[in-house]
Amino acid sequence: MNVKAYIESGILETYVLGLASEAEVQELLRYKEAHPEVQLALAELETDLEHLASLMAVTPPPAIWQRIEKDIDEITRIPEAKIVKTGNSQHTYTSNGSNGQQFIEVEGKTSHIRVHRAWRWVFAAVFVLGKIFLICAIYFYLENRQAQEQIQQLKTELKHFKTVP
């Protein structure tokens, strides 16, 4: 079958709709690999299907995502205490089920930590206050040194007056 006839045969449409048989899928993948025009036609059909779905979209209520988040939280809890090493991963994960509480400890070898965004203002304030204290310390140090020099000078002058009759 030539490429044009293949594209117009309807096989691509059945594939995009998920109705193609395994043999048809394998044949299509071979055509797709060998002929860019099949690849292009397939991409266009996928866009058409997405366009159709977007026209029929329904905004999901917020409760659905909350339910998914809850499910994800449950997936991260492992009921029994055990250590799982993840292949070539640099992390070791432990789970502890004591006192009915389930949690995951993450022991990472990485030197980086994750900090909540709100802490940046605290860090900024600490940085600014640190600078203010440093400037104050230098100022008072210089003031003190100047005062010491003046005292020393006055003492010298006083001694001088005492020695002069």
Added chain:
Amino acid sequence: MLNAIEPGGFLEKADNLRALYERYGGMLLGYLTETLQDGDAAGEQLANIFTDLIKQDGNGIGYSWRQLHKFARERLAVSGLAGSRKATMVPEYITENLAWRKMTAEQQLVFYNAYHCSRTVGSIAQQLNKPEEYIRRTLVEAFAVIRKS
């Protein structure tokens, strides 16, 4: 396997899942609502499908709409919720949709049975008493109408 904080780890997968949900959640809910003919069941299945995506090690998080649609269909089939319905007519509220309005009644019926009822070409051909080639050609024409809409 739980890979929490490293690149490609669990937290990143959860973020990517959220992005996929933002992009396709509404489209999938629209599809499920029509396929299951039940808004509550559609919401339930939408949540189940996205949870399944993360359960299968997050492999589906980079899915295109076609791949997500296929994944959803397979999940519905496993749950016995798809593949058994045989539509003899397309609901009016569907045919009022811009993409469907310009199709002929036959194109609408073939496309609806294929897309929403997950019926094979052979099964639709049998129902309409037409050759499979004819059904395939009708699907090609239906896609051409969607493209123009």
